[in-house]
Amino acid sequence: MVPTQYYLILSAILFGLGAVAFVFKRNIITIFMSIELMLNAVNLAFVAFSQAFGKVHGQVFVLFVIVVAAAEAAVGLGIIILIQRNRQSLNVEKVNLLKL
Amino acid sequence: MTPVLLIFFVLAGLAVLGAVSLVLQKHPIHSALSLIVVMVCLAGLYLLMGAEFVAAVQIIVYGGAIMVLFIFVIMLLNAGEEERTDFSKIAKFAGLPLALALTAAIAAAVVKPDQSLHPVTEPVIAKATEQISTMLFKEFVYPFELTSFLILVAIIGALVLAQREKK
Amino acid sequence: MIEFLKTSVSQNAFWLITIVKIVLLLFIVLTVNAYLTWFERKAVAHIQSRWGPHRVGPHGLLQPAADGLKFLFKEDPTPAGVDRFVYYLAPLLALALSLTALAVIPFGPNPLPFKILGQDVYLWIMKSDIGLLILFSITALSVYGIALAGWASNSKYSLLGGLRSSAQMVSYELALTMSVVGVLLMANTFSLQEIIEKQARPDAHQWGFWGWNFFGWAHGGIPVPQIIGFICFFTSAIAETNRAPFDLPEAESELVAGFHTEYASFKFAMFFIAEYTAMITVSCLATILFFGGWHSVFPEAWSIPKYIPSATLIPFGLWVIYDGIKYENIFGKIILPAVGFVMFAIGGTLIALPTVNDFIQPIFWFTAKVFVFLFFYVWARGTLPRLRYDQLMNVGWKLLLPVSIANVILTAAVVLWRSHP
Numbered sequence: 001m002v003p004t005q006y007y008l009i010l011s012a013i014l015f016g017l018g019a020v021a022f023v024f025k026r027n028i029i030t031i032f033m034s035i036e037l038m039l040n041a042v043n044l045a046f047v048a049f050s051q052a053f054g055k056v057h058g059q060v061f062v063l064f065v066i067v068v069a070a071a072e073a074a075v076g077l078g079i080i081i082l083i084q085r086n087r088q089s090l091n092v093e094k095v096n097l098l099k100l
Numbered sequence: 101m102t103p104v105l106l107i108f109f110v111l112a113g114l115a116v117l118g119a120v121s122l123v124l125q126k127h128p129i130h131s132a133l134s135l136i137v138v139m140v141c142l143a144g145l146y147l148l149m150g151a152e153f154v155a156a157v158q159i160i161v162y163g164g165a166i167m168v169l170f171i172f173v174i175m176l177l178n179a180g181e182e183e184r185t186d187f188s189k190i191a192k193f194a195g196l197p198l199a200l201a202l203t204a205a206i207a208a209a210v211v212k213p214d215q216s217l218h219p220v221t222e223p224v225i226a227k228a229t230e231q232i233s234t235m236l237f238k239e240f241v242y243p244f245e246l247t248s249f250l251i252l253v254a255i256i257g258a259l260v261l262a263q264r265e266k267k
Numbered sequence: 268m269i270e271f272l273k274t275s276v277s278q279n280a281f282w283l284i285t286i287v288k289i290v291l292l293l294f295i296v297l298t299v300n301a302y303l304t305w306f307e308r309k310a311v312a313h314i315q316s317r318w319g320p321h322r323v324g325p326h327g328l329l330q331p332a333a334d335g336l337k338f339l340f341k342e343d344p345t346p347a348g349v350d351r352f353v354y355y356l357a358p359l360l361a362l363a364l365s366l367t368a369l370a371v372i373p374f375g376p377n378p379l380p381f382k383i384l385g386q387d388v389y390l391w392i393m394k395s396d397i398g399l400l401i402l403f404s405i406t407a408l409s410v411y412g413i414a415l416a417g418w419a420s421n422s423k424y425s426l427l428g429g430l431r432s433s434a435q436m437v438s439y440e441l442a443l444t445m446s447v448v449g450v451l452l453m454a455n456t457f458s459l460q461e462i463i464e465k466q467a468r469p470d471a472h473q474w475g476f477w478g479w480n481f482f483g484w485a486h487g488g489i490p491v492p493q494i495i496g497f498i499c500f501f502t503s504a505i506a507e508t509n510r511a512p513f514d515l516p517e518a519e520s521e522l523v524a525g526f527h528t529e530y531a532s533f534k535f536a537m538f539f540i541a542e543y544t545a546m547i548t549v550s551c552l553a554t555i556l557f558f559g560g561w562h563s564v565f566p567e568a569w570s571i572p573k574y575i576p577s578a579t580l581i582p583f584g585l586w587v588i589y590d591g592i593k594y595e596n597i598f599g600k601i602i603l604p605a606v607g608f609v610m611f612a613i614g615g616t617l618i619a620l621p622t623v624n625d626f627i628q629p630i631f632w633f634t635a636k637v638f639v640f641l642f643f644y645v646w647a648r649g650t651l652p653r654l655r656y657d658q659l660m661n662v663g664w665k666l667l668l669p670v671s672i673a674n675v676i677l678t679a680a681v682v683l684w685r686s687h688p
Contacts, residue, residue, distance in 0.1 A: 002108045002148070008210040010112045010145075014138070016203030017119040024195060029128045029174055033135050036166070037119060040142055043158075045210070051149040051224075056231040059154045060240055063232070066161050067247045071254035073166045077173045078261030084177050129353060129418070136411070143404075156400035164407025168414065168437060175418050175430060229397065229457070 007048035014041035028080050028092050032073070039069050108148060115141035126181045128174050132167060139163045150224030153232055280384035288392055289370075296369060300543045301331035307645045314649035325591065325599040341532035346421060349529070353419040358530065358537035361412025365544040368405040371398040372551045373460050375561055375629045380622055390630070391460070398459040399451070402552060403444060406507065410436045412541065413509075413526050420529035429526035431656055432509055438660060439506040439513075442667035446499035449678040450480050450556045453491060463560030467567070475566040479559035491681045497557040499671045501643070504549040506663065508542060511648040515656050550640035551633075558636055561629030573624060576631040577614040584610030 018041060021034035043062045050058025080090075087094050118137035125131045139162050146155035225231070236244050276283065305320065305327060312319030320327030345354065375390035382388070395401060410433045417429010454462045466479050476482070481497055483490040506513040527538050554560055565572035584607045591603025617624045654662065 001102070002105055005211045006108065006112070007145070007149075009207050010115065012203050012207035012210060013116055014119050015206060016199055017116070017123060019202060020195070020199040021119075021123045023199075024123070027128050027179065029170065029177075029179060030122075030131050033122065033128075033131055033170060036162075037122060037135060037138060040139060040162070043154075044142055044145065047146050047149055047151050047154060050151065054225060056225060056228055056235060059151050059228060059232055060235050062151075062154050063157060063236070064240075064243060064247060066157060067251065070161060070166050071250050073169055074254045074258040075261070077169060078258040080173065081177065081262055090177065090179050127350070129350070129415075133353070133356075133415075152395075152397045153400070156397055156404050159404035160400070160407045164404065164410065164440075165437070168410050168433065171411070171414055171418075172430065172433070175414070175426065 004048050004052040008045055011041045011045040011048065014038075014044070026091050026093065028083065028090050028095075031092060032076055032080065036069060036073070039065060104148065108145070111141045111144045111148070115145070128179045129171070132170050132174060135170075136163055136167050139167070150226075151228055153229040277384065280386050284383060284386055284388055285392060288388070292369060292392065293366065296366070296544060296547065297540070299547060300540055301335065303543050303547070303641060304334070304539075305331050306641075307648070310642070310645045311649040314646070325594050325603060329598065335536075338532045338536040343531050343533060346529050348421045350419050350421075353415050355534075357412050357416035357419055358534040358541070360415070361409060361541040362537040362544075364405050364409045364412065365541040365548070368402055368548045369544070369551075371395060371401050371459060372548065372555070373463070373560070374633055375626075376460070376463075377626060377629070380626055394460060395458065397457045399447070399457045399462075399556075402548070403440075406440060406443070409541075409545070410440075412538075416530065416538070417526035420526070422529055425526050425528045428528070431515070432526055435513065435656075435659060435663070436507055436509070438663040439503040439667070442499055442663060442671050443503040443507055445668065445671035445675060446496045446503060447556060448671075448675045449491070449493050449496040452675070452678050452682050453480065453483070453493075459555050459560075463555055463562070466559045467562045476559065476562075476564045479557065479562070481557045489681055489685055491678050493557055493674075493678070495670060495674045496678075497553070499667050499674065500557070501553060501640075503663070503667055504553070505644065505647060506659065508545045508549060510542070510546065510644060512651040512653050513659055515653055515659060546641065546644055547637070550637045550644070553640050554633060554636040561633040563628060563632045573628060574618065576624070576627055577617040580610050580614030580617070584608065584612075584614060 015038050018034045018037035021037065022031055025031055025034065043065055046058040046062045046065070048058075050056060050062075083095060084090055115138050118134045118141065121134035122131045122138070125134060139158060143155040143158045143163070146152075146158060308330070309319040309327065320330040323329045323333050345351070370392040373389075373391040373394070378387040378389045413436065414429050414433040417425045417427075417432065420426070420429075450462065451457065454465050456462065456465075462480075477484040477490075480493045483492045505511075527535055530538065563572060587607030587610065588604045589607075591599050591601075591607060594600055594603070617627060
């Protein structure tokens with residue numbers, strides 16, 4: 001029997017790593033993948049709590065999070081393709097036309 | 101060290117290794133493969149907790165559709181290795197300690213002494229699939245129908261965004 | 268020391284038996300793969316009015332062994348400029364995923380008539396409440412083997428072939444999953460063993476093959492035949508495994524060889540084995556979901572059909588003996604008649620020992636139906652012309668997906684009407 005705290009610590013570590021990747025990486029697609037990693041960490045916390053309380057509400061919410069992540073990935077990757085077409089580069093620092 | 105605890109540590113260790121590899125790899129394809137490893141390990145953890153339907157949906161939808169979409173885009177846009185650009189000096193020195201502080205803060209917030217978590221009566225929820233499906237079609241039917249509408253909107257959005265300019 | 272070994276073996280008997288079962292299954296599946304390539308070459312050749320391999324052994328039976336040796340000994344070049352990790356990972360991933368899918372397939376209902384190490388030995392490796400979902404997860408992941416292979420080869424033909432092939436697989440996955448939902452509505456479970464059980468309820472044993480999900484009589488009340496579901500399923504499965512007539516991405520005249528252009532001997536063999544194993548898995552799935560799995564064609568109450576396995580083995584064994592004697596070399600003169608004699612002996616034993624006969628019945632029917640579907644695969648390859656890529660995608664999205672969704676709606680309506688008339 002794995003205590004619930006272990007799952008929650010793992011979820012926190014994955015979320016922290018996702019946040020680090022989000023801040024430090026330059027490639028837009030890698031930044032997007034770090035968002036997916038953070039969503040996965042949150043899903044793990046949901047399922048851990050669902051098991052701790054013995055009800056399936058957490059798992060139902062995980063299904064909704066997965067669906068929303070899928071929709072977001074589709075639209076986000078469309079935007080990334082447009083950025084690549086316009087700026088000819090996938091470096092996030094090149095998307096700076098609104099800079100002062 | 102029961103077998104369940106051993107499997108948990110193996111899967112958790114692999115997931116953390118995958119996430120670290122996502123941060124450290126230079127080529128986006130290697131980061132994508134590391135993310136797939138993380139997702140499959142998380143699916144294994146869900147199976148360990150008895151959430152079998154969620155584990156299957158995670159692999160089919162996340163690992164089999166969303167990550168395939170990522171890999172398609174990386175291949176189509178011919179993404180190369182990351183170039184080194186110089187960011188601020190502060191980020192180099194304060195970045196990693198601040199990230200550790202963030203993780204520690206989140207972990208401390210969720211790992212309180214467990215007076216609010218009821219003692220777990222059974223390690224695995226029985227017939228989770230049936231309960232999820234009953235709940236999806238009885239209590240959560242309105243969000244369920246809304247998500248189908250959301251997917252339709254996302255499909256239309258992605259189609260419009262990826263069109264070429266009409267001459 | 269011996270005592271320690273004895274206690275640890277008896278405590279972990281289940282795991283040891285599972286490992287032995289896995290090794291045995293891998294061996295059997297790889298042999299079936301090899302002779303499936305022989306069968307395909309012979310069948311396609313006969314459809315095209317020629318002989319196929321007939322020199323390497325009697326009737327070309329040693330051709331797979333020759334091919335295997337060729338794959339082992341050929342030079343294995345790695346093109347320059349490839350991403351080495353992904354280049355070596357892709358065929359490994361494809362092969363591992365194809366072989367893993369066989370873990371959930373049940374081959375027979377009853378355990379072995381004797382106990383090994385105190386354990387009942389069942390004819391499957393894993394029994395799960397979500398067996399079908401596990402198969403779909405593995406199908407979803409197997410897109411990666413092809414997409415990564417196409418990309419890692421650092422060649423434009425491979426990249427195009429890989430992208431086209433993975434887009435095709437992802438599109439037909441939807442139609443595949445939707446065409447199975449009709450069966451799931453009737454069976455109410457994802458577990459493969461229970462789906463087979465529900466196709467021949469104990470009181471419906473007089474139905475015989477009408478009880479299979481294809482005809483739909485066994486579930487009581489109005490029958491819901493899943494004919495449309497089966498046609499959609501099998502067509503999507505042929506497209507999913509990249510076989511003719513949907514094999515444009517790997518056709519030789521179109522794209523050199525598609526995603527496996529840059530892969531030589533053994534890595535190409537891995538893709539090859541992965542494709543044929545996927546064919547076998549899909550045929551097993553078609554028999555389990557739509558054609559009653561291990562249930563016999565005739566009703567269980569009739570006793571004469573129980574002799575059909577012996578009735579096929581005995582004449583076939585005699586014919587193999589007769590045929591083998593004609594040859595000059597050792598394989599023809601000695602081994603073939605020996606194989607024929609073994610078949611004859613097994614056929615005779617089945618008549619003599621009823622318990623063994625009862626045990627072999629489900630396995631025989633399951634294997635026979637799987638071979639029928641493998642023959643359909645090979646027949647489609649030999650007969651039908653290739654579809655162009657845009658025609659392929661049109662069929663997947665505009666024809667199969669709406670038809671399978673219509674099938675789901677119809678099945679759901681009839682099932683609902685049946686339970687609340």
